Amino acid sequence: MSKEEKKLEIMKTALNLFAKKGFYNTTIADIAREMGMSVGNMYNYFPSKESLAKELLIYTSKLFGEELKKINEMDISTKEKIKKIVELYFKKAKEEPELVDYFMRVYLSNKEIFSNGCEGMLCVSSFVTEIMIFFEEGVRKKELKNQDFFAAFGLFMGYLGGLVFLYREGILGKDIEEYIEVVSENIYNALKA
Amino acid sequence: MHSKPKVLWIDAVSCYGCSHSFYNYPQIKEILNKIDLIYHPLLPTKEFEIKSSDILIIEGAIKSNFLRLGFDLIDLIAKLIKLSRKVILIGTCSVYGGMFGEGILFNKEDKGKFYKCKDKIISIPGCPPHPEWIAYAIEMVLNDKKILLDSENRPKEIYSYTSHMGCVRNEYFEWKVDAKNFGEKEGCLFYEQGCQGPYTHSSCNKILWNEVNSKPRAGTPCFGCTEKTFPRKDLFKTETFMGIPANIPLGVSKRAYLTLAGVAKSLTNERLNKRLIDEDN
Numbered sequence: 001m002s003k004e005e006k007k008l009e010i011m012k013t014a015l016n017l018f019a020k021k022g023f024y025n026t027t028i029a030d031i032a033r034e035m036g037m038s039v040g041n042m043y044n045y046f047p048s049k050e051s052l053a054k055e056l057l058i059y060t061s062k063l064f065g066e067e068l069k070k071i072n073e074m075d076i077s078t079k080e081k082i083k084k085i086v087e088l089y090f091k092k093a094k095e096e097p098e099l100v101d102y103f104m105r106v107y108l109s110n111k112e113i114f115s116n117g118c119e120g121m122l123c124v125s126s127f128v129t130e131i132m133i134f135f136e137e138g139v140r141k142k143e144l145k146n147q148d149f150f151a152a153f154g155l156f157m158g159y160l161g162g163l164v165f166l167y168r169e170g171i172l173g174k175d176i177e178e179y180i181e182v183v184s185e186n187i188y189n190a191l192k193a
Numbered sequence: 194m195h196s197k198p199k200v201l202w203i204d205a206v207s208c209y210g211c212s213h214s215f216y217n218y219p220q221i222k223e224i225l226n227k228i229d230l231i232y233h234p235l236l237p238t239k240e241f242e243i244k245s246s247d248i249l250i251i252e253g254a255i256k257s258n259f260l261r262l263g264f265d266l267i268d269l270i271a272k273l274i275k276l277s278r279k280v281i282l283i284g285t286c287s288v289y290g291g292m293f294g295e296g297i298l299f300n301k302e303d304k305g306k307f308y309k310c311k312d313k314i315i316s317i318p319g320c321p322p323h324p325e326w327i328a329y330a331i332e333m334v335l336n337d338k339k340i341l342l343d344s345e346n347r348p349k350e351i352y353s354y355t356s357h358m359g360c361v362r363n364e365y366f367e368w369k370v371d372a373k374n375f376g377e378k379e380g381c382l383f384y385e386q387g388c389q390g391p392y393t394h395s396s397c398n399k400i401l402w403n404e405v406n407s408k409p410r411a412g413t414p415c416f417g418c419t420e421k422t423f424p425r426k427d428l429f430k431t432e433t434f435m436g437i438p439a440n441i442p443l444g445v446s447k448r449a450y451l452t453l454a455g456v457a458k459s460l461t462n463e464r465l466n467k468r469l470i471d472e473d474n
Binding site: 069119120121122125126128129130132133135136137138139140144146147148149150152 | 434451452455458
């Protein structure tokens with residue numbers, strides 16, 4: 001296994017632990033134990049728990065960013081793109097809940113961990129850039145209303161985040177995938193030109 | 194003694210701003226001494242006649258059924274181009290249509306009525322073009338020097354720059370610090386105030402106006418007056434789609450530009466967020 005592959009393994013292990021136990025309750029020793037590695041060897045890959053958290057954020061953002069890029073490059077209407085994005089987000093929440101949990105429960109809830117090196121868009125730019133392109137092209141094609149970026153961004157992402165939060169709390173009455181249709185419709189109606 | 198090169202300067206549908214710009218060329222007398230100006234609409238010359246010329250200069254746009262000097266404008270231009278050795282189109286109207294509609298070489302984005310004469314033509318767009326750009330074209334032709342032209346026949350020496358290049362506000366652009374008002378020393382005019390510098394071909398910030406300044410330097414946005422898209426609407430406001438500039442700097446993909454802009458915006462340059470000259474200290 002190359003060093004990069006090993007790093008990725010460690011990140012995936014840490015992702016699970018952070019999502020399950022929270023960032024502060026997870027120690028480097030816990031991650032090492034789960035990996036079957038010594039704590040000393042762990043530091044050969046990540047100098048600190050914070051740096052691991054930061055790389056995980058970049059990794060998660062890239063992963064979502066790449067998926068969004070594929071949607072952005074599809075020759076379909078903005079309305080259809082909205083549905084694809086909702087589908088992507090809800091399916092990920094179901095299939096890889098630790099990714100979404102990490103984003104919401106670690107990144108958004110513990111900004112102090114990311115204050116050094118992940119300010120603003122620095123670690124999430126792959127994701128945010130694709131969202132910007134999605135909105136910009138939607139307005140350019142006259143399919144979305146031209147408005148403040150964050151007003152639209154908050155409506156879209158806040159809504160998805162809220163639903164996934166309810167889903168992860170076990171509050172939603174139905175499977176999250178059953179919400180894809182109605183949520184997409186609502187987002188489109190709220191943002192359309 | 195050789196006779197002086199014959200220059201015929203004709204006005205199409207024009208505001209004469211290009212002529213007035215040329216009058217500001219500090220060495221205009223030297224140029225006028227070197228040529229035989231057989232006609233100019235404003236300077237004292239002989240009565241107009243359809244004649245052959247070494248250089249035909251045209252300012253202004255074209256229009257159908259428009260009389261000029263007793264002739265149909267388009268017929269007149271066709272005859273004069275045929276009788277000339279070189280043609281210099283002065284101003285955005287003349288090259289692309291600009292304020293008045295249809296250009297000679299181009300009709301906005303499309304090929305113009307005289308596109309077939311492209312080999313003879315040098316384009317000097319601008320509203321108006323800088324006097325030095327006009328003089329450059331005339332001098333190069335007078336001295337039989339080869340001018341490297343781009344695909345729209347603009348001299349590369351002048352138009353391979355953007356008006357953004359050399360702007361004293363470039364650091365503010367790099368760090369995404371916006372100008373909140375006109376006329377202030379601080380801030381970049383690209384994000385809110387409509388500046389078109391990053392995608393406008395011109396050397397306004399290299400060859401300064403009146404040898405001292407340029408619009409963006411003084412705190413007014415570049416209006417993109419050298420471009421085929423000139424004039425756009427709302428010149429003092431940046432067109433945005435969901436808060437993202439509709440037009441981005443030349444040569445970069447939207448994805449790359451937004452990534453870089455996002456990174457720059459996430460960081461702060463303390464120095465550029467203060468007044469340049471702080472009167473309290």
